[in-house]
Amino acid sequence: MRRILVVGGGYAGFYTAWRLEKKLRRGEAEVVVVDPRPYMTYQPFLPEVVAGSVEARHAAVSLRRNLKHTKLVAGMVTGISHADKTVTIHPADGPDYQLTYDVIAVTAGAVTRTFDVPGVADRAIGMKHVEEAVAIRDRLFTAFDEAAGLEPGPRRRKLLTVTFVGGGFSGVEGFAELLSLARSLLKKYPELSEDDLAFHLVEATGRILPEVSDKPGEWVVKMLEKRGAAVHLNTFMQSADDGHVVLSDGTEFDSELIVWTAGNAATRLLRNHTDLPHNERGLVQVRADLRIGTETEVIPDAWAAGDDAAVPDLASGKGYTVPNAQNAVRQGKVLAKNLLRSLRGREPKNYVHHSLGVIATLGLGSGIFQYKRIVIKGLLAWLMHRGYHVLAVPTWDRKMRVLSIWLVAFFYGRDIVSLASVQSPREAFASEAKKTEATTETVRVS
The missing domain is CATH 3.50.50.60 (FAD/NAD(P)-binding domain)
Structure with a gap:
């Protein structure tokens, strides 16, 4: 063969x-x-x-x-x-x-396309793999838990400041969904308010979502800003040493979570x-x-x-x-x-595909769809996004599992359990084992 x-x-x-x-x-x-x-x-x-x-x-x-x-x-x-x-x-x-x-x-x-920006290699996280998406979510939950125990100040502000670099589909969808999640979490944290949140989207060009036309892109920017986000267009990240972000437009701030989605x-x-x-x-x-x-x-x-x-x-x-x-x-x-x-000895055929349009989720209940001059915004676009992707994801078991999660979330809301410790699963066991060894050694000496 x-x-x-x-x-x-x-x-x-x-x-x-x-x-x-x-x-x-x-x-x-x-x-x-x-x-x-x-x-x-x-x-x-x-x-x-x-x-x-x-x-x-x-x-x-x-x-x-x-x-x-x-x-x-x-x-x-x-x-x-x-x-x-x-x-x-x-x-x-x-x-x-x-x-x-x-x-x-x-x-x-x-x-993920990266540039030689000081601090990015040490602080930033990408969003191309499942593990990265889970880590981003868990880091936000951890930041909320820590910030809730702090008095208002620089440390709390840094914990609740999120920065996304890259205004393509991956960056904008991730940014909008995380912003939606953060705003919904405030209901569970009475110690915190919207004023404590700071979300920054940094894009090097003059527009986001390059595959949609100008006006829909401008609508997305306004929608994000209405939710309290800051969208920096025609702006580069110059450095992010120790989480201190410096942008080319002169803006500076401390950010605990930096997500890099600046293209492929x-x-x-x-x-x-x-x-x-x-x-x-x-x-x-x-x-x-x-x-x-x-x-x-x-x-x-x-x-x-x-x-x-x-x-x-x-x-x-x-x-x-x-x-x-x-x-x-x-x-x-x-x-x-x-x-x-x-x-089988036959000639191959050319690949020709006419776009079916572009669609993006922008947080729970909000989305945008464009096919040529047809533009749909808001809830209907969000429902279209979910409908299209549940049909597009391969295998029936994945379709049914995703549908069941969406159905449960419709009645009970998002699951807000954080499993950040899974990224270092031996930490608790190793810590206890070391304490046991130290106690045993002390007993032997005495």
Whole structure:
């Protein structure tokens, strides 16, 4: 059998392998997926995980449960040598090793784009993975608990100051959902008031939500400001040493929680550790049919899709497809079909997708949707967001689990239990064990 190696188990990788499983004939090919995580993250749910509207595990789709006939390798691909068709895999434990393949599908996704801003590496947290979304939520709860026991002053103000850097969909949705959660928490903390909260959204360009037109974007800014947030446009974060934030517009403040969502960048694998062609941004150069190469030259047995691929946008006729979930899912499905067509000696088809519009959640009961000139705001857009994503999340068990959480929350509200200690699970046990050792040692001496 030929071995099809899928690098990455995100949207594009998961859907590629999932479709291949359903369509491959017995003995036609072996599918191998390499990813350090055992699940695919459904990223549109991360803002709701931050707000506690979706249970963290329900935003993760198990690879092993759903890819029943695919070989799963837990590790990270750190090098691709297509000349001899081998990849270097760095496993969770043990030495690196080589794995050969016949056909490769690069769906490694993207990483959060960072800049050399002092303090960011030490203080900030991203929002691309479930673990990060949970940590953001738990840190807010911890800050509320600590602030409630303090008198008004700089320390309390810092604890309740939240800063998001990046005004794309991920940043704005996460910011709006966390702001909504914080305002609702005030009802449970009579010691605190709205005046104690400070939420800052920092965006380097002159507008947020670049995929919507100007007026809807301006409406979102006004809505956030009406809730008490400060939106800093045309502004950069200059430093964040020890949580002291300095912005290019002259604003300075202390912030306990800093969330970095300033766009995507190609992985180091594609920029530095492969002989596959890539463009100036580090993205794999891909034809419209998802084969790696250019219009005049094709790299045999090499394919790519998703956020790590520069796929020509045939729908608009200019540039590349937008790196979002809508494209990654559909590219994964087309990639699976084209791999099958190639295995069976047929020509692959081009990827063409006309946008279904853009939609964002902006906190409980509020959202925005735009399709061409049609713009819907508020509760209806929020309901559309939930309806679309519960249909889009793969597997029926995830759909039903998410629906059940939403139904329970409708009657009983959000769950506000914090499990921050799960990030250091041995702390309580280790502390008690050390006290026991010290007591035993004292008894021995006496």
